[in-house]
Amino acid sequence: MAxxxxxxxxxxxxxxxxxxxxxxxxxxxxRRVGIPWERTGPSLFVHGPNVLIDTPEESALQVDRAGIRQIAAGLYSHWHPDHTAGRRMWETRNWDWRGWPPQHLCTPIYLPPNVARDFEVMLGLAENFRYLEEKGLVKVHIMDRPLELNGWRITAHPLAADYVYAFLFQEMDGHRRVLIAMDELVGWTPPPIFRGVDLAVLPTGVFEFDPFTGERRIPIQHPVLRHEATFRQTLQMVERLEPARVVFTHIEEPDGNSPEALVRLADTLHRERGWEVTFAYDMLQIVL
Ligand SMILES: [Zn+2]
Ligand SMILES: [Zn+2]
Structure with missing residues (x-):
């Protein structure tokens, strides 16, 4: 088993x-307690295939904090600043600035086709990655075919908003599958190919309603409800996905949910629907 x-x-x-x-x-x-209350920007590392997904502004700190040594590849889900602003992680990690002759690390970066398209026109991302390529620190590839790493086949799948992708990890000598969607589920209906994955990692969505009292938290005319999937909509996606386990992440400060409230909510979902649910916190590790 991989x-x-x-x-x-x-x-x-x-x-x-x-x-x-x-x-x-x-x-x-x-500020007082740190983790699990403190949350840094959206990123995760998949041990085994050893891929880093997205680089928020705290990426260098996160990778160091986790003690990650080997990174086989970097993947990007979409261009948004909260997922790309820490791209200098590649520079500070890979650059042998004082060694002579220099022994840089060079990490392959895989961009799904529409992400590569957007990098050309948003935030100077393509320009910044060309700079890193010229320094010999990364090599950018378009992810237009499956990536195979350490017994896992990784494919990128556009969501309803086609600028953002989810990644599916499939065991090559087995049947286990993991779906990782970093953000932007708005309008998405999970297709049948994802049904019954062993693990689904999904963004939590915004809490239009208080999950315990049902009281409205976000005014109905607020534009965020047109641009973001809500938590209730995300639960409908989980109903279609029927994953063996689901982990919610991308948890927004303005939603104001404490770690205790999220544990209570996971318990409620388990009791009422029979789901294995976890709300992620920084440095949480889930072994498949
Ligand atoms: Zn995001
Ligand atoms: Zn606050």
Whole structure:
């Protein structure tokens, strides 16, 4: 059996916890306690195939904190700043700045086709990666075919919003499958090919309603409800996916859910629906 475990390097969404300068109870406690209250930007590492997915602004800190030595490849789910702003991780990690002759590391980076398209026009991303390529620190590839690493076949699948991709990891000498979607499930209906995966990692979605009282938290006219999947919509996706286990991540500070509330919510979902549910926190490791 091929080995696979997922280490959640960062479990915030676009808004980290604590948010700079925020006096709310969630951020105040996060500053005092750290993990599991504190959440850095969205990224995870898949041990086994040894791939890093996305580089939020704290990426260098996250990779070092996790003690990750070998990175076989870097993957990007989409261009959004919360998933790419820490791309200098490749520079600070791979550059042998003082050695002579220099012995740089050079990591292959795989961009699904529409991600490569967007990198050309958004945030100077393609320009920045060409700079890293010129230094010999990364090699950028278009991910237009499956990637095979340490017994796992990895494929990229566009979601309803076609600028963002989910990654499917399939065991090459077995039947186990892991689906990882980093963000942007809005409007998505999971296709049958993903049904019954052994593990699904999904963004939590925004909490339009209080998950315990049902009270509305986000005004119905708020534009975020047009651009982001809600938690309730995400639960409908889980109903279609029927995964053996689901881990929710990309947890936004403005939703204000404490780690205790999320544990309680996971228990409720388990009791009411029979699901194996975990809300991720930074440095959580899930072994398949
Ligand atoms: Zn995001
Ligand atoms: Zn706050």
């Amino acid at each position: 080995f696979l475990s997922i280490e959640f390097l960062g479990t915030a969404g676009a808004i980290r916890t604590p948010r700079p300068g925020c006096p709310c109870p969630l951020c105040t406690t996060a």
